[in-house]
Amino acid sequence: MMFPYPSAEGLHVGNLFAFTGNDIYGRFQRLQGHTVFEPIGFDAFGIHSENYALKVGEHPMRLIPRNIANFTRQLRRAGLMIDWRYTVDTTDPRYYKWTQWIFLQLFKNGLAYRKKAAVNWCPSCKTVLANEQVVTGACERCGTRVEQRYLEQWFFRISAYAERLLRNLDWIDWSESTKTAQRNWIGRSEGAELRFAVAGSDGRPHPERVITVYTTRPDTVFGATYMVLAPEHPLVDSIVSEDQRGAVEEYRAAAARRDIVTRRVARDKTGVFTGAYAINPATDARIPIWIADYVLMEYGTGAIMAVPGHDARDFEFARNYGLPVLRVVAGPGQDAATPLIEAYTEEDGARLVNSGRFDGLTVTEAKAAITTWLEERGLAKPVVQYRLHDWCISRQRYWGPPIPIIYCDACGAQPVPEQDLPVVLPDIPDFRPDESGLSPLARHAEWYKVPCPNCGREGRRETDVSDTFLDSEWYFLRYPSAHRDDLPFDPILTRRWLPVSSYIGGNEHAVLHLMYARFITMVLHDLGYLHFEEPFQRFRAHGLIIREGAKMSKSRGNVVVPDEYIERWGADSFRTYLMFLGPFEEGGDFRDQSISGVRRFLDRLWMAVAECHADGEPDPGVMRKLHRTIRKVGEDIPRLSYNTAIAAMMEYVNVVRKGERRPHRAEVEPLVQMVSPFAPHLAEELWERLGHRQSIFDSGWPVYDPELAREEQVEVAVQVNGRLRGTVTVDSNADEALVLAVALSDPNIARHVAGTPKRVVFVPGRLLNVVTT
RNA sequence: GCGGGGGUGGCGAAACGGUAGACGCGGGGGACUUAAAAUCCCCUCCGGGAAACCGGGUGCGGGUUCGAAUCCCGCCCCCCGCACCA
Numbered sequence: 001m002m003f004p005y006p007s008a009e010g011l012h013v014g015n016l017f018a019f020t021g022n023d024i025y026g027r028f029q030r031l032q033g034h035t036v037f038e039p040i041g042f043d044a045f046g047i048h049s050e051n052y053a054l055k056v057g058e059h060p061m062r063l064i065p066r067n068i069a070n071f072t073r074q075l076r077r078a079g080l081m082i083d084w085r086y087t088v089d090t091t092d093p094r095y096y097k098w099t100q101w102i103f104l105q106l107f108k109n110g111l112a113y114r115k116k117a118a119v120n121w122c123p124s125c126k127t128v129l130a131n132e133q134v135v136t137g138a139c140e141r142c143g144t145r146v147e148q149r150y151l152e153q154w155f156f157r158i159s160a161y162a163e164r165l166l167r168n169l170d171w172i173d174w175s176e177s178t179k180t181a182q183r184n185w186i187g188r189s190e191g192a193e194l195r196f197a198v199a200g201s202d203g204r205p206h207p208e209r210v211i212t213v214y215t216t217r218p219d220t221v222f223g224a225t226y227m228v229l230a231p232e233h234p235l236v237d238s239i240v241s242e243d244q245r246g247a248v249e250e251y252r253a254a255a256a257r258r259d260i261v262t263r264r265v266a267r268d269k270t271g272v273f274t275g276a277y278a279i280n281p282a283t284d285a286r287i288p289i290w291i292a293d294y295v296l297m298e299y300g301t302g303a304i305m306a307v308p309g310h311d312a313r314d315f316e317f318a319r320n321y322g323l324p325v326l327r328v329v330a331g332p333g334q335d336a337a338t339p340l341i342e343a344y345t346e347e348d349g350a351r352l353v354n355s356g357r358f359d360g361l362t363v364t365e366a367k368a369a370i371t372t373w374l375e376e377r378g379l380a381k382p383v384v385q386y387r388l389h390d391w392c393i394s395r396q397r398y399w400g401p402p403i404p405i406i407y408c409d410a411c412g413a414q415p416v417p418e419q420d421l422p423v424v425l426p427d428i429p430d431f432r433p434d435e436s437g438l439s440p441l442a443r444h445a446e447w448y449k450v451p452c453p454n455c456g457r458e459g460r461r462e463t464d465v466s467d468t469f470l471d472s473e474w475y476f477l478r479y480p481s482a483h484r485d486d487l488p489f490d491p492i493l494t495r496r497w498l499p500v501s502s503y504i505g506g507n508e509h510a511v512l513h514l515m516y517a518r519f520i521t522m523v524l525h526d527l528g529y530l531h532f533e534e535p536f537q538r539f540r541a542h543g544l545i546i547r548e549g550a551k552m553s554k555s556r557g558n559v560v561v562p563d564e565y566i567e568r569w570g571a572d573s574f575r576t577y578l579m580f581l582g583p584f585e586e587g588g589d590f591r592d593q594s595i596s597g598v599r600r601f602l603d604r605l606w607m608a609v610a611e612c613h614a615d616g617e618p619d620p621g622v623m624r625k626l627h628r629t630i631r632k633v634g635e636d637i638p639r640l641s642y643n644t645a646i647a648a649m650m651e652y653v654n655v656v657r658k659g660e661r662r663p664h665r666a667e668v669e670p671l672v673q674m675v676s677p678f679a680p681h682l683a684e685e686l687w688e689r690l691g692h693r694q695s696i697f698d699s700g701w702p703v704y705d706p707e708l709a710r711e712e713q714v715e716v717a718v719q720v721n722g723r724l725r726g727t728v729t730v731d732s733n734a735d736e737a738l739v740l741a742v743a744l745s746d747p748n749i750a751r752h753v754a755g756t757p758k759r760v761v762f763v764p765g766r767l768l769n770v771v772t773t
Numbered sequence: 774g775c776g777g778g779g780g781u782g783g784c785g786a787a788a789c790g791g792u793a794g795a796c797g798c799g800g801g802g803g804a805c806u807u808a809a810a811a812u813c814c815c816c817u818c819c820g821g822g823a824a825a826c827c828g829g830g831u832g833c834g835g836g837u838u839c840g841a842a843u844c845c846c847g848c849c850c851c852c853c854g855c856a857c858c859a
Contacts, residue, residue, distance in 0.1 A: 597798055769791080
């Protein structure tokens with residue numbers, strides 16, 4: 001189970017939906033004879049908790065234990081098969097000691113580094129946000145518009161793992177939608193870096209000044225009629241002409257002020273000419289160099305060759321500024337002279353034109369040919385780019401594990417020696433962030449002033465804490481070893497229990513949590529700590545629960561509070577209803593009225609057991625239905641098709657207790673076992689009442705007899721020319737001739753057949769189609 | 774704009790290319806009861822018909838097939854991500 005963030009509001013029904021789904025799977029596996037370890041923990045550090053603490057004016061160190069106690073109480077009521085001896089709490093120094101240890105492992109292996117970077121700054125939360133925490137230019141938490149600031153930050157080099165993170169997606173057993181989201185996030189693209197010389201004052205190539213661009217369309221280089229640099233590009237200063245300097249400075253200042261919101265909303269392409277020119281390496285033409293904020297410093301090289309004929313953005317920009325548009329690719333029915341009224345970006349079926357000796361090549365051929373041609377002259381090299389950027393883990397906040405680094409004027413950034421871990425987060429009364437852009441810890445010299453571990457002279461602790469995501473990227477590794485203070489994870493226990501065999505969670509974590517967890521696991525694997533490199537063998541994303549057709553939210557006041565429902569209906573009814581309201585992987589609509597149906601089902605089950613007898617033999621027809629039900633439920637649960645499994649059991653209980661019928665004990669016992677993963681309390685009680693001494697969860701899963709599960713008599717649909725004209729009931733292994741004979745003896749069917757059948761389609765046990773036309 | 778998931782009765786939803794609507798909610802009728810609740814039984818896609826049956830029906834328009842909710846092509850709408858990524 002993805003461990004929850006213990007909010008002050010208490011357990012959310014969405015949490016319980018996910019947990020119950022995984023619990024059923026776990027209990028089912030246990031009934032199948034497997035040893036199942038179902039742990040849970042609390043993801044209690046981070047900005048959620050801290051902001052809430054600030055709002056209510058209570059220190060998180062006091063607040064969080066209360067929330068955890070409340071969550072624990074709620075989780076216990078939900079009847080989850082959790083081993084409470086092995087919980088983790090990310091805010092416990094015995095836990096974050098190892099979070100800091102992981103940071104040190106990355107640091108020592110060159111995977112954690114510091115750089116000054118433009119970061120998203122939320123003026124309300126007064127902190128840096130990860131790109132992922134910026135939702136359409138606004139802070140994910142408070143909705144405030146995000147600004148840019150430049151700060152020294154710690155980064156994890158996840159980009160070094162891009163290719164592996166992508167490749168492994170081909171074999172891990174995850175929801176396809178999640179894999180796709182990760183592929184898109186990694187954003188691999190193949191292209192080339194091309195070198196454009198800047199033209200000197202004499203118009204000839206400048207001997208040193210070169211602009212490198214990244215492009216996925218090297219085939220269009222003959223159509224590059226201008227270049228664009230990102231406003232922040234370092235080369236701008238050295239190439240800008242005197243008469244354009246003023247305009248360029250003005251534009252750059254405006255771009256720097258411009259936050260992400262306006263940059264995104266105002267999609268109109270603006271820019272300014274630098275007064276400088278570059279040489280197109282393919283045509284030797286002199287082309288103007290512009291700066292524009294539609295080119296991003298963060299991607300590629302921060303510079304592009306603009307091909308307005310074949311790129312929509314370049315086209316729009318060229319039109320705005322009257323720059324030349326040249327066709328170098330022609331699609332079917334087009335030629336070199338076909339005018340361009342918009343950018344032609346299709347690649348399939350298109351061929352090159354206006355490209356010298358490359359004319360006539362397909363786009364694919366030309367990409368390779370032109371890259372090679374330029375490469376021979378040292379002007380190009382093939383490059384693979386990723387959108388995945390390094391993970392910024394620094395947070396200028398209080399409520400997180402301090403980053404275990406000590407700065408020394410003489411020795412630089414020094415890791416805290418492992419034996420000195422944990423670096424304990426001090427209990428300071430004023431944990432409010434301020435405008436300084438520094439963590440509240442930076443106000444506490446008594447905490448940060450420490451000797452340099454290397455030279456012993458005065459040093460200063462890193463006062464930033466790490467991203468709460470880091471806490472949650474390894475917690476599953478900690479569970480089996482949660483009782484060990486001398487190791488992050490015991491090798492024997494790790495080998496026994498990990499990787500996680502079944503992981504279930506929301507798709508909102510499809511990229512962040514699941515990507516970072518894979519990265520951390522790969523790193524620990526490479527460092528020899530783990531025997532596997534993928535943390536979750538199987539991952540399934542569960543669906544979203546809505547309420548009476550609308551999204552649940554506090555402002556709407558339609559949030560389902562699990563306590564109230566458990567109080568009224570019981571945990572088992574609540575669990576079973578959550579699983580019944582829709583397909584687990586799609587979610588569904590929580591309707592108060594509908595719980596009663598599930599409750600009635602469980603009541604009928606109760607009555608069936610209460611009234612059952614052991615006289616004589618069970619009813620053969622009921623037993624056949626039972627074996628079919630065992631088969632169906634046993635097939636549905638591993639597929640997480642819980643709603644149909646429950647429907648099958650409802651159907652069966654309706655057969656068993658049809659009317660006032662008193663069922664035979666043999667008819668109900670396996671049903672109790674089948675229900676137990678869904679309604680564990682009830683099932684355990686009924687099992688005891690049936691005279692068993694052991695827990696029902698040690699009783700094993702009922703086994704169906706394939707012979708009994710087979711239907712003796714089946715109803716076969718009879719179609720004439722594809723239209724249903726009746727049904728016939730025959731022995732389940734009846735052949736085509738027999739079914740046809742029986743069918744034709746039905747007057748209504750015979751009436752429709754009229755002439756001689758031209759053809760007969762027969763699906764044994766299901767359908768007969770007589771074709772006469 | 775790109776990616777993912779959807780669109781089926783009054784509602785939540787079922788349906789290896791093979792009887793569309795299982796199961797459940799709601800609704801209608803009945804049994805039990807002095808009565809109500811609870812429980813149990815029957816009915817419940819639409820139109821025609823006394824019935825047997827007949828016709829229509831899975832967002833829209835085409836196609837493939839003996840047969841399409843399901844596969845293919847072209848649209849429309851909803852939800853969730855991502856978003857100037859060169």
